[in-house]
Amino acid sequence: MKRTKVCLALILASIVLLSARPGPARPDRPAGRGGALALVRIPKTATLPLGTLVRLGIDVRQDLATCLLALADRDDMTMLRRSGIRFSVLDRNAPRPEYLLVETGLPGALDSLRAAGRAVAVEAGTAVFWTERGSAAAEVPAGLPSKVLPARSVLPYLRSRPAAAAAAPVAAVQDPLVESIVSLVSSSSLAADVQTLQDLQTRYASTTNCESAGDSLYASFSALGLDDVHFESFTFSSGYTSRNVVAEKTGESFPGDFYIICAHYDSTSPSATRQTLAPGADDNASGAAAVLGAARALAGYPLDYSVRFVAFSAEEWGLWGSRAYADAARARGERILGVINLDMIAYANAVPEDLQIIVNDSSAWLADLFAIAGAQYGVVTTARMIDPSIIYSDHSPFWDNGYPALLAIEDYPLNNPYYHQTTDTLDRLNLDFFTAAARGATGLLAGLAQPIRDGYPAAPARLTAAWETYRSLFNTLAAVNLEWDAQADAAGYNVYRTTTSHLGYVKVNDEPIVGTSFSDTGAVSGGEYYYVLTAVGPTGLESNRSRENAWRSAAAVPAAAASSGRTIRPAGPRGIR
C-alpha cells in the first residue's frame, strides 16, 4: 500500500514536471498559440506594415532586400491574410534543426544545392536550404557561402526608415595620433600572421587544427597586455563545438560602450580536402591578421571607448560563432556601437583594388567613416554597398541583433579564383592592398574608440537632450535643450550637431559655452539630430567627443517655426546662442 502511494506520488510529480517544461522553442512569441509551424516568405513592399507584423507577433527570422522569412503557425497565417499581408509557404514542416540561407548567385549553384537537399529560392541569389535529417550545414556544396537562420526574431530591429543617404565625401582633418597608431600596422607582421595560420594546413571548424588556430590567436592577443583575453565556446550544427577568441581593451571614459573589430579564423576548401588542407590565406587569415594588427597598434594607447578584438570560428559552417556571440551580447544587453568585420581583404584581382564596404541602412554611417579612414590612413579606396541580402559573413548576426556592422571585403561578388580552394595561400595575396585595407580598418577603429591625449580635457561623460517648444499666438519656437555635467578640467564646452549619425558634425555655438546647458534652436521639429559635446580646456585644447546623443522629434510643429537663420536668445539665465 505504501509502495503504491509512493508510485502514485512519483507519477503525479512526473506529470507536473512534464507539464511545466517549456514547449518547442518559439522565442519572442506569446504563449498559448498553436498549430503546425511553417517557414513563410513575406514579400517586402513599399506598404508592408512592419507595425502590423509586430502587433501580430510574427516570428520574423531574416530580413532580406526583397522579403522577410518568418516562422508562422496557422493562427499567424490567418492573421496575415486578414491583415492583407501576402505570403507564401516555403516549408510546411518547420522548424527544422537547421535552415540555412545559401548564396546561389553563381551559375548552377541552386541546382547543386537541390542535389544536396531541399532548396527554395527566396530572391535572386538567395535560397533557403534544409535537409530531412542530419546537419544541413555539412551538406552545403563547397564554395557556396551560407548562414544559419537566426534563432530568434529579428523583428524588434527592423525599422521603417528611408534608405540611407547617398555616400558623400566628407572632409576631415587627419589626426596625427591616429596616424601614428595606424603606422604600427605593418605588412611584414600581417604576412607573418597569415603565414602562421596558413601553416596549420586546415582551420576547418570541427578539426583540431582549427582549435590550434584559436590557441595561436589567444596566445598572440595575450602577449599584447590587453585587459582581457578569453575563449567563448559554442556548439554548432548538431553537436560540434568550437571557440571564439575574444580580447578586450577596456575604455577609460565609456567602458560599457564597445566597438568591435572581428574576423573569422576558420577556413574551408572542397569537401574532399577540407579536413586536411584548407590554407585560407585570403579567406580569412587576412581578416584575422588584420584584427591582430589592429590589436597590436592600439594596445599601447588609452582609449575612451572599449574595443573588442574577436576572432570567430565556424563561419564557414554558417556563421555559428558570430551568431553565438551576437545573440549572447544582445541577451546581456551589451552596448555595441559598431562592428567592423573583415573577411577576405588581401586578394587584388586588379590594381589598384578597392575595398567593398557592405552595410545595411542602419550601418551606412560606418561605411562612410571607413571611406574617410581608408582615404586618410590606409590609402585605400572603398565602395559602399547597402544590401541587407549580403548576409554571408560575420557582420550578419550583428544586424540580426540590431547592432550596426559592416563587412569589408575585396570584391562582391567575389573575384578570387582561389576562394575556398587549397591554393588560397599567402603568395596569391597583394600585400600592399592588404596593408592598406588593414590600416584603413585600424584607422576607423582608432577614430571611433578615441585615443586619449595627454594634457587634453577628458571627454564629457554625460549629455542629455530634450525637446522643448515655446508657443506664442502665431509662432512656435522649437529647441533641443542639452544638459551635461560640469567637469573640473573644462573652461567651456562646444556642442556639435549632425543629421547623420557620426558624420558631418557642425559646431552650433559661436564661443565655448560657459555653463552646463545649451538650447539649440537650429533643430527643426520632425527631424532626427545627433549631438556630441566636447570640453575646452583653459588653454583652448579641445577634448574628444562625448557619446553621441540621438534625438528624434515626435511630431512636426507648424511651419511658422521652421524658418532658419534665426537668432535666438532666451531671456532666462540658461543657454545662450
Added chain:
Amino acid sequence: MRARRAAAFLAGLALGLAAAAAAPAQELSVSLAGGVFSPSSSAYRGIYGSGAVLAGDVWLKLHGPVGLAVGFSRLSDKGFAVAGDGGQETYPLEFRRTSVPVVAFYQIKVGPAALRLGAGVGLHSYRETWTTADLEYKGHKAAPRLMLAAAVKVAGRLSIFGQACCESIRTGRGTSLDVNVNVGGVQVLGGLSFRIF
C-alpha cells in the same frame, strides 16, 4: 507699415469729413481716452493677460440723433511664450494692435449725459514680436465693432467721456494654443471729450 496705418487713418478721416460735408453737421466733437482691453481668446489671456489701450475719436452728429465716429486706437501688451515639452527658458513677447474704427451711432440725450450706441467696422493691424528671438508675425483684418459710449458735460464744451467696445477679430492664423486666434475682446475706456461745435 506705418504709412499703411496712416493711410487707413486718413481714409477714415476723409470718410468722416466727406460725410460731414455731404450733410449739414449738427455737432462735431473729439475724444481722447485710455483704458483696458480684456481679450476674448483664452490663449491670448494666457500669454498677455489684459492690455492697455489708448484711443482717440472724432464724433460727428449728422442727422438728428444719428452720427458717425472715426477713430484710432493702439493696444500694447507684453507677455511670455508658453513653454511645452518641459521647456524652462523664458521668451518675452510683445503684441501691438493698431485699429481704425468707423462706427455709425445713435445718440440719446439723458439729462446732461449723451448716450451713444453704435456699430461699425474696425480696420486692424497687429504684430506679435519675440523680443529675444528673430520671430515675428504681422497681420491685418477688418472686423465688426459694437460700441457704447457716454459723455457727461462738466464745463463748457468739455465732457467726461466713457466708452466700451466689443470686437471679434478672428485672424485665421495661430498655433496649437489656438488654431484661429481672436485678437479681439472688450475694451473699456475713460477720458475727456471736447465739443468743437
